Amino acid sequence: QVQLQESGPGLVKPSETLSLTCTVSGGSISSYYWSWFRQPPGKGLEWIGYIYYSGSTNYNPYYNPSLKSRVTISVDTSKNQFSLKLTSVTAADAAVYYCAVGFGGVVGDIWGQGTMITVSS
Amino acid sequence: EIVLTQSPGTLSLSPGERATLSCRASQSVSSAYLAWYQQKPGQPPRLLIYGAFHRATGIPDRFSGSGSGTDFTLTISRLEPADFAVYYCQYYGNSPYTFGQGTKLEIK
Numbered sequence: 001q002v003q004l005q006e007s008g009p010g011l012v013k014p015s016e017t018l019s020l021t022c023t024v025s026g027g028s029i030s031s032y033y034w035s036w037f038r039q040p041p042g043k044g045l046e047w048i049g050y051i052y053y054s055g056s057t058n059y060n061p062y063y064n065p066s067l068k069s070r071v072t073i074s075v076d077t078s079k080n081q082f083s084l085k086l087t088s089v090t091a092a093d094a095a096v097y098y099c100a101v102g103f104g105g106v107v108g109d110i111w112g113q114g115t116m117i118t119v120s121s
Numbered sequence: 122e123i124v125l126t127q128s129p130g131t132l133s134l135s136p137g138e139r140a141t142l143s144c145r146a147s148q149s150v151s152s153a154y155l156a157w158y159q160q161k162p163g164q165p166p167r168l169l170i171y172g173a174f175h176r177a178t179g180i181p182d183r184f185s186g187s188g189s190g191t192d193f194t195l196t197i198s199r200l201e202p203a204d205f206a207v208y209y210c211q212y213y214g215n216s217p218y219t220f221g222q223g224t225k226l227e228i229k
Contacts, residue, residue, distance in 0.1 A: 045158075045166065045209055047218040064217045098165055106213045107156045109177065111165035 002027035004099050004112035011118050012093075018086040022099030022112060029053070029080050033102040036073060036084045038095040039114075046095075049073045050106050051082055094119045123147055123212045127221035133229040140197040142224045144210035149190045154214030157186055157195045160223075161206045169208075170195065202228070 008020035022034070035050035049063035051073045061073040072085040086093060096116050100108035124147035134140055144155070152173035158166035168177040170186035173193060183198045197204055205228050210221040 044222050045211075045220040047220070062216060066217065100165075102213070104171065105154060106218045107154075107168065107171055107211065108158065108166055109168055109171075111167075114165050 002101055002110050004101065004110060006097060006099050006112045006115040008097075008115055008117070010116060011120060012089050013121050014090055014119055015088055018084070018089050018093065018097075018117060020084045020097055020099075020115065020117075021081050022083070024080045024082070024101070027101075029075060029077060029082060033106050034073075034075070034082045035100045035102060035106055035108065037098045037100060037108065038093075039098070040092075040095040043095075047106065048084065048086075048097075050102075051075055089119050091119050093117070122217055123150055123215075123219055125210050125212060125219055125221035127208075127210060127224045129224060130222075131225045131227060133227050134200055135229045136200050136202055138200050140195075140200055140204070140226055142195040142197075142208050142226070144188075144193040144195070144221050146191045146193070146212060150212055151214050152189045152193070154212055155186075155188070155193050156211045156213060157184075158209045158211065159204075159206045160209065166209060197226075200226075 003025045005023045012018045036048040051061045059075045063071045070087045075082045096114040098114045100111045103109050126145045128143045155173040157170040160166045174186040185196045207223045207225050209223050
């Protein structure tokens, strides 16, 4: 059974870069759709982006257009991890960040427990 | 961008009753890419339904999905205490992969 665990700093300063890692266990990252979502406190869910293994060691990332200029998703196959970087954060980026895997598309079949990110100086 | 509108915002029912939750898309979408999730406080979302009517692994048959075009429904046939939560629909057919704003199912 695939399991996911997010890790990263709980506090990020305004204008700095948020970096999160999702460690995958119980399965290989060399297949399926690996996504990041977020949820501001008391609000709904937002898709941030996903990365997909397209063969021959190639991984293709796709991003929400509303965040595309600030987001990078990458994979470290040696560690079975994928990562999120979000630049120039503001208070609006404060949220619980989730990683998830979709077996048949960008759907959250399995989710990590989430990590709360606070943006404050 | 596909906008999903869920109704009602809050649904108050008693255990044993039937719950009907609606998700309406701003334009016709493929039912192959419509999902429903359940979320409880402090927990990640849990996939219930994918492809509009396919139950995810381990989901009891009390949960069923239906619909096509712009109108989709999640039905919980006999509510149990553990079913009271927030429910979200999601369209994952094309980017951006959007969610509805959620329906809170509360105990009456």
